[in-house]
Amino acid sequence: MTRVDQGAVPMAEVWRGGLLESTHLGHAVICDARGIVQAWGNPAAVVFPRSSCKMIQALPLVESGAAAAVGLTDAHLALSCASHQGAHLHVEMAGRWLADLGMTEADLRCGAHEPADREERDRLIRAGDAPCQLHNNCSGKHSGFLTATRHLKAGPEYVEIDHPLQKAIRAATEEVTGETISGWGIDGCSAPNFAMSLEGLARSMAAFATAREGHGVRESAMHRLAHAMARYPELVAGEGRACTELMRAMGGKVAIKTGAEAVFVAILPEQGLGIALKVLDGNSRASEAAIAALLVKLGVLDAAHPDAQKRLNPIQKNWRGLVTGELRVAPGFV
Amino acid sequence: MTRVDQGAVPMAEVWRGGLLESTHLGHAVICDARGIVQAWGNPAAVVFPRSSCKMIQALPLVESGAAAAVGLTDAHLALSCASHQGAHLHVEMAGRWLADLGMTEADLRCGAHEPADREERDRLIRAGDAPCQLHNNCSGKHSGFLTATRHLKAGPEYVEIDHPLQKAIRAATEEVTGETISGWGIDGCSAPNFAMSLEGLARSMAAFATAREGHGVRESAMHRLAHAMARYPELVAGEGRACTELMRAMGGKVAIKTGAEAVFVAILPEQGLGIALKVLDGNSRASEAAIAALLVKLGVLDAAHPDAQKRLNPIQKNWRGLVTGELRVAPGFV
Numbered sequence: 001m002t003r004v005d006q007g008a009v010p011m012a013e014v015w016r017g018g019l020l021e022s023t024h025l026g027h028a029v030i031c032d033a034r035g036i037v038q039a040w041g042n043p044a045a046v047v048f049p050r051s052s053c054k055m056i057q058a059l060p061l062v063e064s065g066a067a068a069a070v071g072l073t074d075a076h077l078a079l080s081c082a083s084h085q086g087a088h089l090h091v092e093m094a095g096r097w098l099a100d101l102g103m104t105e106a107d108l109r110c111g112a113h114e115p116a117d118r119e120e121r122d123r124l125i126r127a128g129d130a131p132c133q134l135h136n137n138c139s140g141k142h143s144g145f146l147t148a149t150r151h152l153k154a155g156p157e158y159v160e161i162d163h164p165l166q167k168a169i170r171a172a173t174e175e176v177t178g179e180t181i182s183g184w185g186i187d188g189c190s191a192p193n194f195a196m197s198l199e200g201l202a203r204s205m206a207a208f209a210t211a212r213e214g215h216g217v218r219e220s221a222m223h224r225l226a227h228a229m230a231r232y233p234e235l236v237a238g239e240g241r242a243c244t245e246l247m248r249a250m251g252g253k254v255a256i257k258t259g260a261e262a263v264f265v266a267i268l269p270e271q272g273l274g275i276a277l278k279v280l281d282g283n284s285r286a287s288e289a290a291i292a293a294l295l296v297k298l299g300v301l302d303a304a305h306p307d308a309q310k311r312l313n314p315i316q317k318n319w320r321g322l323v324t325g326e327l328r329v330a331p332g333f334v
Numbered sequence: 335m336t337r338v339d340q341g342a343v344p345m346a347e348v349w350r351g352g353l354l355e356s357t358h359l360g361h362a363v364i365c366d367a368r369g370i371v372q373a374w375g376n377p378a379a380v381v382f383p384r385s386s387c388k389m390i391q392a393l394p395l396v397e398s399g400a401a402a403a404v405g406l407t408d409a410h411l412a413l414s415c416a417s418h419q420g421a422h423l424h425v426e427m428a429g430r431w432l433a434d435l436g437m438t439e440a441d442l443r444c445g446a447h448e449p450a451d452r453e454e455r456d457r458l459i460r461a462g463d464a465p466c467q468l469h470n471n472c473s474g475k476h477s478g479f480l481t482a483t484r485h486l487k488a489g490p491e492y493v494e495i496d497h498p499l500q501k502a503i504r505a506a507t508e509e510v511t512g513e514t515i516s517g518w519g520i521d522g523c524s525a526p527n528f529a530m531s532l533e534g535l536a537r538s539m540a541a542f543a544t545a546r547e548g549h550g551v552r553e554s555a556m557h558r559l560a561h562a563m564a565r566y567p568e569l570v571a572g573e574g575r576a577c578t579e580l581m582r583a584m585g586g587k588v589a590i591k592t593g594a595e596a597v598f599v600a601i602l603p604e605q606g607l608g609i610a611l612k613v614l615d616g617n618s619r620a621s622e623a624a625i626a627a628l629l630v631k632l633g634v635l636d637a638a639h640p641d642a643q644k645r646l647n648p649i650q651k652n653w654r655g656l657v658t659g660e661l662r663v664a665p666g667f668v
Binding site for chain 1: 511658
């Protein structure tokens with residue numbers, strides 16, 4: 001098994017006053033249906049995909065018939081693939097979803113954390129309220145987990161590694177990546193997260209990109225999830241966030257998803273390509289720059305778009321608005 | 335001039351589920367009065383010290399006689415070397431300091447940002463108040479800058495590169511590091527930040543460590559500043575922060591200071607040693623682990639102390655309190 005620190009290459013640099021201040025190394029892989037098209041760093045590096053694999057984790061929800069049984073819309077599916085920022089929009093939608101199932105926030109197993117959405121955060125503080133599990137960035141994924149769990153008539157502890165839902169996710173993960181999982185860890189939201197090679201992750205994204213509606217249960221589910229994400233960028237992350245802004249900038253033609261510790265994936269249906277990348281040190285300023293650079297390279301993102309520029313070459317300003325430095329894509333990358 | 339990305343070595347690793355998830359590279363140097371004692375990575379790497387050089391930036395304040403003229407205490411000097419978290423304690427003290435000078439918050443040039451202190455942050459949100467410049471983590475440094483500026487009878491724009499105060503800081507920087515500065519950038523607080531080799535930064539910390547009271551203006555100022563920091567750990571950062579907790583754990587015998595983009599320095603008077611380190615990717619979880627490991631190695635920090643363990647081997651728990659992973663000092667480092 002190849003450790004993630006083997007063979008990483010420069011991906012992004014932070015400059016200040018004409019001098020290099022910090023550097024980020026990483027790995028990136030582009031795959032089509034047959035395998036690797038191009039790679040930087042080490043495609044064999046084993047990574048935890050973290051939240052970047054939420055569309056894989058949503059496969060049993062769709063494939064089991066659970067989503068259809070309760071009439072989930074594409075918006076629900078987009079939220080099930082989201083790392084949302086706990087804005088009113090997200091919290092309200094997850095809450096209604098659970099209510100429609102006859103369940104409550106207490107059925108979730110993701111835990112509660114302060115929402116990243118500033119307005120909702122401040123509203124809670126002013127009201128003297130604590131955040132609830134609906135504010136957790138994974139509450140959509142967990143609402144999907146609960147929907148699938150109920151359909152499978154399985155027990156309430158749906159994040160246990162031996163729970164039928166997690167077994168189904170593990171099987172789906174191995175099938176779409178084309179490899180046996182390399183191990184597993186517990187994610188921030190308590191769900192198991194299965195380790196895989198970066199190549200395997202990119203291959204699975206290519207499978208999402210090439211999946212055709214009406215060609216069997218698996219392909220139909222992959223097609224629907226990828227298109228749901230691209231259609232509802234505001235549900236997948238939130239205002240100001242890279243996933244939302246870059247998907248909007250690409251006009252709904254590409255689905256992208258970030259994961260903790262600086263993983264990023266992309267699904268390009270028109271090109272039949274999948275991308276996966278990991279920044280070695282886990283910093284998302286670098287993974288956002290790197291995914292934007294790859295999307296520009298593949299012709300689906302306009303480098304001149306302000307939301308692309310914000311990631312490709314963010315200008316750092318200080319508290320008085322003075323320019324202090326900038327992040328640049330490393331010269332050798334892409 | 336040696337770029338910071340030349341020759342960095344593994345410093346800290348993040349593990350999850352028995353697999354390496356992320357890695358941080360960097361450089362570290364230990365100096366005594368004669369030069370390098372031991373180094374990891376590349377001591378010639380040029381870095382921006384950022385806030386880790388605040389005790390150097392405070393030298394003109396003391397050496398000019400400005401501090402004595404207005405009767406600044408050691409607590410004021412500790413705050414002038416601080417990256418505080420804008421808690422009530424810090425804001426109130428900086429405000430009184432300015433009032434005693436007959437000045438106001440509007441004379442500061444650091445800009446305003448939301449305080450890291452949770453209680454003060456929430457108080458502002460509940461009151462519907464915006465943070466002011468006193469909340470800026472550098473407001474103590476800037477209060478010192480204003481004190482020195484007034485004493486020098488210089489103009490109000492004290493962060494300009496050609497301002498007499500910044501010229502004095504530049505001269506002091508070159509003298510204590512023993513090298514010509516490699517360039518300069520603008521810091522988050524708008525002050526110039528002078529680039530130097532990591533060796534130069536470590537050498538300057540050794541100079542602080544070996545400075546004797548009563549041996550001339552420079553040594554007396556260095557001695558006083560280092561001891562002021564070690565004596566008031568709560569003023570240098572704040573509750574829960576690495577600088578504050580580790581200085582407390584070392585019983586006031588060592589002064590340490592973090593800087594943005596993962597710089598850390600330490601001044602060890604009893605050992606006559608200075609430390610400087612930089613994590614290549616700018617992540618402070620790694621710089622905190624690395625400085626703690628070096629302080630343990632040098633015998634001034636008890637590895638078993640809970641506040642040392644919090645940095646040497648922080649256990650990552652998720653939102654439900656489940657253990658998900660841990661950070662470890664890299665096997666080859668220290």
